[in-house]
Amino acid sequence: MSYRPVHVIPLRLPLEVLEDMSSGSLTLYQQLAEDLAASIRSGVLRPGDRLPSVRELRRQRGVSPSTIFQAYVQLESQGLVEARVRSGYFVRARRPLTGRPPEAAQPSGQVTPVAISELVFELLGSTRDVDVVPLGSAFPAPGLFPFDALARSGARAMRRLGPAQISGALTAGDETLRAQVGRRYALNGVSLRPDELIVTNGAMEALNLCLQAVTQPGDVVVVESPTFYAALQALERLHLKAVEVETDPVEGVRLEALEALLQRQKVAACWFMPTFQNPLGALMPSAKKQELVQLLARHGVPLIEDDVYAELHFGARRPLPAKAFDQEGLVLHCSSFSKSLAPGYRVGWAAAGRYARDVERLKMMTSLASPIPSQLAVAEYLVQGGFDRHLRHLREALKTQHTAARALIERSFPKGTRMTEPQGGYFVWLELPPGVDALALHHQAMAQSISTAPGVLFSADRRFTRHLRLNVGHPVDPQVRSALKLLSALARDHSAAGGA
Structure with missing residues (x-):
């Protein structure tokens, strides 16, 4: 049977037009915050740079001072900027663990038979326990739905x-x-x-x-x-x-x-x-x-x-x-x-x-x-x-939780740790320093009722031995905060022992 799609919307439209069609309705301050965040993430605005003044943005964007302040408050809540008394808002000096994302894997390119299910069942079977802090879970917090x-x-x-x-x-x-x-x-x-x-x-x-x-x-x-x-x-x-x-x-x-x-x-x-x-x-x-x-x-x-x-x-x-x-x-x-x-x-x-x-x-x-x-x-x-209204609230909650969890990980995990910075979803991928065994770390954390998803689960040849996937789709409440701090302490112990 030949494939003859019915073109509901022509695919010859420019990419930027197609992307605009899925933008939904943003308030003026949200759109301003998104534009400034994009400038920060792309490096146009760098750590330590002062954000444009209210007067400048009023002239450039034709928006009210209250809209500008709302945008800045949103950026501050996301951890992207910081307010300085009598000086204005500045791009926050990030505390990256190494300043770089994890290294790209170098797979062998060889065909590999797959035998992963037993390991998945063994490592993730206990993550459904309600008493376990779900850093290894595949779902965000139920209260978000x-x-x-x-x-x-x-x-x-x-x-x-x-x-x-x-x-x-x-x-x-x-x-x-x-x-x-x-x-x-x-x-x-x-x-x-x-x-x-x-x-x-x-x-x-x-x-x-x-x-x-x-x-x-x-x-x-x-x-x-x-x-x-x-x-x-x-x-x-x-x-x-x-x-x-x-x-x-x-x-x-x-x-x-x-x-x-x-x-x-x-x-x-x-x-x-x-x-x-x-x-x-x-x-x-x-x-x-x-x-x-x-x-x-x-x-x-x-x-x-x-x-x-x-x-x-x-x-x-x-x-x-x-x-x-x-x-x-x-x-x-x-x-x-x-x-x-x-x-x-x-x-x-x-x-x-x-x-x-x-x-x-x-x-x-x-x-x-x-x-x-x-x-x-x-x-x-x-x-x-x-x-769509639900999605706006869900995205905002996930973004806030993501920012808070990343900030805690940046402060706590051992030097040499690398971490991804996704622009959506609710996972971060950590590459831990040499000497850290992520599978042993997982078992130690589970003994403390903290789940993780160790990197060996994510490859047919189990190559990611010092990597973790962490779920940051839950509010960073005292329980999650304590779990991340304990996990970071365990990782520091591994790193110190590995470098000894």
């Missing part, structure tokens, strides 16, 4: 449920939900066929079905280095082999390394997370996403795009997915509401391009359908129009 509103939405929708809806929504999913998800794609400049969307039991089912649709046992799949451990588990289950590609901690997969790999190795598919990659938090720029899609199209290689964190951006605009540049139907885009709205509801989906029918058939042969009540609750919530 509108569970009461979702319950009310579900009750309203279930009262209207007719028998035809139950049978009509079996495999592809509830029609209203698919229409709402499709609308969000369109607003982000992504073209989909009307029948391309398939609702799944969370993003993991979508990703697994897509992987199964484009591979056969024994095939080679390219993954990032480091990569999400659930991707490795999926490869292991389907008897596939992994080859890791060099991945920059800031901008994601290095395309020159990927191209060289594709030229020497027969590859069945790539499984990448171009937006706020787990565990690095890397964000591939839109232009590089377009190059990635074009590169894979030249080689005829499908891209399974895991895009579960895109709504959790700290900037003004939702990053474009790689799917926005897909002209051949080779991008199988997977996402869910589990990280942005409804953890535990298991409402995900796949926009599987030319493989949509294959994915639908595989779903019919496995789980058959996703539960109707959770689909209806989410669909009703979206129809009522509360999602």
